[in-house]
Amino acid sequence: MSQYLEGQAAIITGGMRGIGLGIARRLHAAGARIVIWDLAVEGWDSVGNGFEPALRQAVDVSSLSSVQAAFAEVLERLGQVDILVNNAGINGPVVPSWEYPADAWDKVIAIDLNGVFYCCRTAIAHMRERGYGRIVNIASMAGKEGVQYISAYSAAKAGVIAFTKAAAKELAQDGVLLNCVAPAMVETPLMAEMTQAHIDASKAKIPMGRFLKAEEIANMVTWIAGPECSFTTGFVFDLSGGRATY
Numbered sequence: 001m002s003q004y005l006e007g008q009a010a011i012i013t014g015g016m017r018g019i020g021l022g023i024a025r026r027l028h029a030a031g032a033r034i035v036i037w038d039l040a041v042e043g044w045d046s047v048g049n050g051f052e053p054a055l056r057q058a059v060d061v062s063s064l065s066s067v068q069a070a071f072a073e074v075l076e077r078l079g080q081v082d083i084l085v086n087n088a089g090i091n092g093p094v095v096p097s098w099e100y101p102a103d104a105w106d107k108v109i110a111i112d113l114n115g116v117f118y119c120c121r122t123a124i125a126h127m128r129e130r131g132y133g134r135i136v137n138i139a140s141m142a143g144k145e146g147v148q149y150i151s152a153y154s155a156a157k158a159g160v161i162a163f164t165k166a167a168a169k170e171l172a173q174d175g176v177l178l179n180c181v182a183p184a185m186v187e188t189p190l191m192a193e194m195t196q197a198h199i200d201a202s203k204a205k206i207p208m209g210r211f212l213k214a215e216e217i218a219n220m221v222t223w224i225a226g227p228e229c230s231f232t233t234g235f236v237f238d239l240s241g242g243r244a245t246y
């Protein structure tokens with residue numbers, strides 16, 4: 001029996017660690033050829049990570065030219081892109097919005113929102129031509145609810161959700177499906193940037209009473225990224241342990 005994503009080519013941004021690495025590992029196990037995009041891609045540990053990507057590229061998703069150059073190389077090397085997972089992201093300062101430094105705000109929006117747009121814009125042209133594509137954007141519960149003291153992050157993730165819905169409607173008849181996932185907290189280096197008080201408060205909101213695991217996101221993303229997800233586009237799939245039921 002063939003694997004779910006046999007032979008498909010998948011780009012995962014921010015794939016060197018954390019949630020992105022978990023998604024890359026799971027898509028690889030489903031048969032996909034993996035392209036890792038991250039700011040730095042040295043020091044890949046094939047044994048520890050459990051697989052070898054087809055390609056690793058140093059890409060800054062907040063730079064359209066960096067994204068376009070890397071995408072062109074992927075097409076040269078792999079011939080196609082079936083799946084794009086926009087996972088790269090940063091948190092930024094944990095401060096009240098009226099004290100939020102403007103340059104830090106711009107950086108969070110540049111990576112967490114503009115980066116998703118740049119990668120989608122670049123991949124969509126190719127996917128439309130082929131009449132097939134699956135894009136999964138990693139948003140956050142913070143984008144649905146708005147979380148205090150991380151206003152730029154919350155705004156960027158809300159933007160990712162709205163962008164996904166808008167573009168999904170534009171592409172609904174082209175075979176290119178865009179969806180988001182909205183995870184609650186996962187224990188990664190990004191979470192460690194929050195204050196302990198915020199981490200505790202976030203956990204307290206989760207009826208299941210525990211943090212989410214990267215593997216749980218990866219399992220959901222794998223289905224959304226494949227052909228069995230055929231009549232759902234522009235949707236926000238929650239991973240919230242019962243926190244969000246709307």
Ligand SMILES: NC(=O)c1ccc[n+]([C@@H]2O[C@H](COP(=O)([O-])OP(=O)(O)OC[C@H]3O[C@@H](n4cnc5c(N)ncnc54)[C@H](O)[C@@H]3O)[C@@H](O)[C@H]2O)c1
Nearest residue numbers: 014018019038039060061087088089140183185186188190
């Ligand atoms: N950890 C959580 O609790 C949580 C919850 C919900 C959503 N998310 C989202 O999941 C995604 C991954 O988060 P994580 O916890 O694994 O974070 P992480 O910090 O562990 O990993 C993020 C990766 O993105 C890369 N990256 C950062 N800026 C980049 C750029 N400009 N270009 C390319 N790569 C860049 C980093 O180098 C890193 O490898 C993020 O979008 C985050 O917002 C995380």
Ligand SMILES: CC(C)C1=CC=C(C(=O)O)[C@@H](O)[C@H]1O
Nearest residue numbers: 091140141183184185190191
């Ligand atoms: C910044 C990041 C680790 C983050 C903050 C808040 C969350 C929440 O659920 O309230 C998380 O989902 C996560 O995105």
